[in-house]
Amino acid sequence: MPTATSAGTERTNQTERIFGMFKTMLLIRAFEEAAHQMLTEGLVHGSVHQSIGQEAISVAVCGNMRRDDLIQSNHRGHAHAIAKGANPTAMMKELLGRVGGTNGGKGGSMHIADFSVGMLGANGILADGMPLAAGAAQAVALKGEDKVVGVFVGDGSTNRGPFYESLNWAKVFHLPLLIVCEDNGYASTTATRSVTAGGGPAVRARAFDIPVVSVDGNDLLAVDAAAAELIERIRNGGGPQFLHAATYRLKGHVSRDPGMYRPKGEVEERWDHEPIRRCEAWLVGQGVALNEIEAARAAAQAAIAASVAEARAAPFPDPKVAYADVQDVGAPSCPK
Amino acid sequence: MPTATSAGTERTNQTERIFGMFKTMLLIRAFEEAAHQMLTEGLVHGSVHQSIGQEAISVAVCGNMRRDDLIQSNHRGHAHAIAKGANPTAMMKELLGRVGGTNGGKGGSMHIADFSVGMLGANGILADGMPLAAGAAQAVALKGEDKVVGVFVGDGSTNRGPFYESLNWAKVFHLPLLIVCEDNGYASTTATRSVTAGGGPAVRARAFDIPVVSVDGNDLLAVDAAAAELIERIRNGGGPQFLHAATYRLKGHVSRDPGMYRPKGEVEERWDHEPIRRCEAWLVGQGVALNEIEAARAAAQAAIAASVAEARAAPFPDPKVAYADVQDVGAPSCPK
Amino acid sequence: MPEMTYADAVREGLAEEMRRDPLVWALGEDLSTGHTSTSTNQYKNLIDEFGPKRIVNAPISESTIMGSAVGAAVAGTRPIADLRSIDFGLCAIDELVNQAAKIRYMFGGQARVPLVARMAIGTRHGAAAQHSQSYEAWFVHIPGLIVVTPATPADGKGLLKSAIRCDDPVVFMEHKELWGAKGEVPTDADHLVPLGKARIARAGKDLTIVAWSRMVVLACQAAEELATVGIDAEVIDLRTLWPWDCEAVFASVRKTGRLLVPQEAVLAGGFAGEVVATVAEALGDVLKAPVRRIGAPRMPVPYAPPLEDEYRITDRHIVATARSMVGYGGALARR
Amino acid sequence: MPEMTYADAVREGLAEEMRRDPLVWALGEDLSTGHTSTSTNQYKNLIDEFGPKRIVNAPISESTIMGSAVGAAVAGTRPIADLRSIDFGLCAIDELVNQAAKIRYMFGGQARVPLVARMAIGTRHGAAAQHSQSYEAWFVHIPGLIVVTPATPADGKGLLKSAIRCDDPVVFMEHKELWGAKGEVPTDADHLVPLGKARIARAGKDLTIVAWSRMVVLACQAAEELATVGIDAEVIDLRTLWPWDCEAVFASVRKTGRLLVPQEAVLAGGFAGEVVATVAEALGDVLKAPVRRIGAPRMPVPYAPPLEDEYRITDRHIVATARSMVGYGGALARR
């Protein structure tokens, strides 16, 4: 795996690329802070799973994909969606259950989806994204397309059967699938290693002869380099690849979870390693001016503030909408 | 793994042990040939999965277990049952759906069970035996017993999710569980390797840090030595162990399956390696007289012939029996 | 019209749709290597015409057979996921109910799931508890799903073709004991049987018998026996359980005033309850006798023949109940 | 009697049974580490009293949580397998239906499966399609299973204790929106509510309303509203759906002549159909108005409040339907 992040000649291009990804991380961070604010104000109706501290993985993986490539998300999908190019305003409207939401108000945070950018949806059932993504990759192969399919799976979810079945499936059918394990060490309130045997996700993937690259998921440049290589391999017909990214969830598991199950001081300590400030330090080292960085941060916050304002102002959907899109034949009839 | 099969001093004891196991293999073989005969006569009503060619695995594994140890079988359960000590006459009655059958006529071949000898049942749903056995092992641990639980799983079944979940489970909870994979190369009409990625069952088990021993499953002495060691490890608190036994199914997958999906000549060639004649050759080498062996074979056939005669003569159960043992509260009421 | 078996008819229907649309494909265990019993092979030789990318021989991974089919449907193909029978389909319920049935809706219509989940139902001689289940009623309860239960070779073909062309997930439930049944089958490549439309299998005026799947065969036998004692029964083959053709049933009950719904599945919680409940609510006034259901006792399917017979619903049950309804002397009848 | 929440009541019931029998134990995800929301934690602090061998913190492996519980029950212990909700329980249907429900029977009574499968039902505000399902009707259709749906804290405790002591598998379905509900709960360690016995939540003479789980609360509210317009409704809380107390329901309908069964679940294929079908078959003669059901439209549960409200059945629906039944002027009523 190439670790060099800025070969002299490419330095400026590379710096620009990373700065662009940095801005996406800022946008995600701002979106999730706003989403939590909306939750506390009672404007978000379901649960909210934040990716704060894990943004580098989504951004670097999706940053190496084409718009027509596909990604399958899980329950923690905001970062995946924004990184793939979903519109934060439409997403915020969805969280608030308003007209103009990505899902028309039918899904909410846990089902956030934007098929127009190849984001096949957040999903409330752990590890189910694995077979769904394998199937999408099989469709890509059947149609003879050169798309790559990416799937995000949590460390805790790798203890579910469909995870293994799908690894075997992807390898047997040599599918264009990138499996990205966001290993944040916890599954809800449980420390994943306490319920996980052996060497974990990477070792398990290798048991199916799927090539694995392990990276520090909070190091945007490391994830970027790994994702670039794996996606290129897949695009060149190399079959399924596995990216194991170590990271940490800085917020509670869901909504208002205080995260009491974590050792004292752990969260504080981990804040020092979170991806945005690490990337910021690198950018400064590359000669990006602090005021440029501050401007980017302000721009992200302004953009999300605008999204929130627009979402707050948007109307709720007409109740009749509830009856649409169940199915064509045998759909429920809307009472007068 | 000790491969020596007859340390000089123990020679006669060992020869006696193996001769005893040999006799059990003969009994299983005779039972399954008779079962198939009953099927062709229309006296067996469901499907029959024979283990002909795979007997050494059941016999050596169960031969190293105590009567109060437990085994969980799969769809191919005759050999497991007889090896664990089930009564062939009661089994034949079950296959014929008669009074006195192990399951009272409610199960048939695919659900053959004898809890009195710790045989927890054949099962029609592939790989489900894995979590069932893991749970039985967890009960053993909770009760503080020193029993060992064994589970038999086919190679094709190792592609189902519960297989992996259970490997992880058994290791995480350090359960007294012996997983025995009978790898006969086929899953119904499909060559297992054609739908299986990576190094197969042994490699997958190791990914969970479960110790694995691989043996020639048609070599009774090799399986015996491996089973002895693994069961001792488990009894001594060593946690789950995995036995991968390579073998071959000499008959069709089920009932009248002609097995057309196998390369020409494969079956014939494999007959030369089947466990009974290999064990016979070893016994002769140990000085067991041919007429002793012939006598054993005749005895096994006579015993099964008697079982068949008794089963044929046994009555069918009273229809009212159908209403019993559904559940205590909310059971169906028998009409008049 | 040529005569062929139910198994051959559905295979022909699948082959026609695969020829018509290159994005139609099938996946399941042993699809290309053949079944152990050739009589019931609805995929026989299809591998030769369509190859391994469209007749996909799957690992034993029910969850992923169903789950990957969902993903492949969302991504623009038309997979037929063959779970063989509902007995094994139980290993893929989550992918069918939490994913296939909900994706179109929960994503606000951004996606379609044109998937056919093939899961046969029915008791087969000696198959016992784990290989004899009939849970068609479950899927009627799941929004987003369509439920199809063909009773004849012609409907097997025509309904499978409609299911494949449908843009929503269809649970296609053949009957294990019908695969060998023979009947006339239209050869026309556009022989489509519409989803949701019932068929009057036998016209009659005294009593309406509503059935589906193999029970239609038994209901028709029963109707002939009833004719010999002067009872003229109408037999309606629902063909599709969701949506089910309640207009056809209502019209018949308005005519006969009597409704009997026999089913092979366990009575408690079965689909017959949905049918009689709907009629009792809507037509309580026109009934000449109380609605009646027949279904299996609430027990797993036992193995031994005399026990299995105790579980099975036969034409005798239908005849006996029908006679009691027509001879009914209760308050309703006196109206 | 002390007042406590439904969640605290079931926790107390579990703790009492675990003290009484050392072979009672529970397994599920996050059981010992606590939920993210403390309000709904039915296991809070139990790890401190019973330790990790009896409050087992499971990997995310639904199939094996259920499957290992089955094996552990067969091997002589009494596991409570907590799947949290039926939404996740869908990942363990095979182990429940093909194994837990059939083992006693298919092995001819050699084994018992004293297992409690805990899977909450119900729509919770904003939980959307995959976290709001109510499939209690499915398990009524499965021989071998008992189905319990407590509506009050006292019943939650008393029924859980009976379920744990039961030698057959019990599907124990709490309601997500009831966990926080308060009520008086007996402290007596032998407060057992018998499985299969209904409770008359409100006596009345004009109309029988049969309900279970959270719908009992709404039915009682509706009954009070109906009283203000002079309609005296009887509300029966079934408590157990299999076996269900049809004697109690029949007795009430014989008295009132009118039956209304509201349910939270989707109407099509729901348990209300079983109740009205059974009554229409048995008591067609005594009905003064056709039986009626109320249930959710056949759609996945949407997220946005105005859409979710469209899905939900409320006391208003019950009141409106009840009034139409009592004011009913059809032929039946004229009898």
Ligand SMILES: Cc1ncc(C[n+]2csc(CCOP(=O)(O)OP(=O)(O)O)c2C)c(N)n1
């Ligand atoms: C099949 C299933 N089981 C349980 C849950 C409840 N649940 C939601 S998130 C979660 C923890 C997931 O942990 P991990 O896979 O590591 O992802 P993370 O939350 O850490 O991103 C659990 C148990 C679920 N949604 N689906």
Ligand SMILES: Cc1ncc(C[n+]2csc(CCOP(=O)(O)OP(=O)(O)O)c2C)c(N)n1
């Ligand atoms: C869950 C499930 N899927 C499919 C089947 C149908 N089936 C019965 S045996 C079999 C092949 C099993 O192969 P393997 O595990 O290698 O065991 P073997 O038959 O070779 O002993 C299949 C697919 C089943 N019984 N259960």
Ligand SMILES: [Mg+2]
């Ligand atoms: Mg995690």
Ligand SMILES: [Mg+2]
């Ligand atoms: Mg095999």
